[in-house]
Amino acid sequence: MLRVYGMSTSGNCHKVRMALEALERQYEWTEIDTVRGDTRTAQFLAMNPNGKAPVLEIEPGKYLPESNAILFYLAEGTPLLPDDRLARAHVLQWLFFEQYSHEPYIAVARFLRKFHPDPGTQRPLADSKMNGGYRALEVMENALKNAPFFVVDRYTIADIALYAYTHVADEGGFDLGRFPAVRAWLARVQTQPGYVGMPA
């Protein structure tokens, strides 16, 4: 049985839940709290020496960290990942875009404003993430202007990875008002079979 060690309110962890539900896979979920330090215990570091969630337990003793590596692993051989070699590379292009050019701004601003124990002290740092986040949203808006999804004409793990923090970007202080194609795509993702929302 697959098991996810994850924090439900983390977009990186929620990606994995979205993929498992879309694929109708059976799994168990062990809830952890990264703010409380659950990713710094010896037990957790044995699963992921980099001390980050989520981790997928494939079987006891066999662990896979990194949310987007987990998405790729789960999606291989399913409709969530195209078979065509170049299309698969474009999926990876968006997964790396998400981790380098999107998450460090949009997810970090959200964390600092909503989950930090003392958000008032973090405001200058959170504010410094806004320009980078808006740049990522502009790149997404352009990509979605004439396409229903990021890579091919159907839902893939590229959409799951980018949905995870974009649909809660408002919690980071981002206004999606000037990104109509992004908003239409968020709504489109929510109609996909097996769609599951992030727990409140």
Place this chain on the structure above:
Amino acid sequence: MLRVYGMSTSGNCHKVRMALEALERQYEWTEIDTVRGDTRTAQFLAMNPNGKAPVLEIEPGKYLPESNAILFYLAEGTPLLPDDRLARAHVLQWLFFEQYSHEPYIAVARFLRKFHPDPGTQRPLADSKMNGGYRALEVMENALKNAPFFVVDRYTIADIALYAYTHVADEGGFDLGRFPAVRAWLARVQTQPGYVGMPA
């Protein structure tokens, strides 16, 4: 004919050269200067709307950005990427580790100290990258203590991706003295068939 749009002194670009040389692929290289703004021209943004190098031109009009997506694309079906599904996922795990937990510290510190037009003004920012960079090096050291390479018993694109900025980490102010397994691995990479050094 494959064409790379890249800056030779960039680790992200050098990865692509290392993979192409290891695979004995024919390619052309168009040198660009990101500091001069070559990635912000309309021509470049048409290839990669995210405005970052490298970009692989697969054929005229067909472009693939993101260094690690390019590595995966080039390596599929070759010894640089394992066939086993879980091993492939572990390769991706290290590629995402590199872009999220390594490059933003080690590559950025190197850029600020060595390539920024006015490095003196950037010193506090460069100094702020050191802890994160050393954390990444510790994770690498642990992974390499009992293994010759990151994922399997041979050289893969996980090694190429992590080599690119680790072998010039000293230029970012990092001391590899307390990372003997990392240093032995750097030397091992340099003996691989088709190894090519970064131009000075």
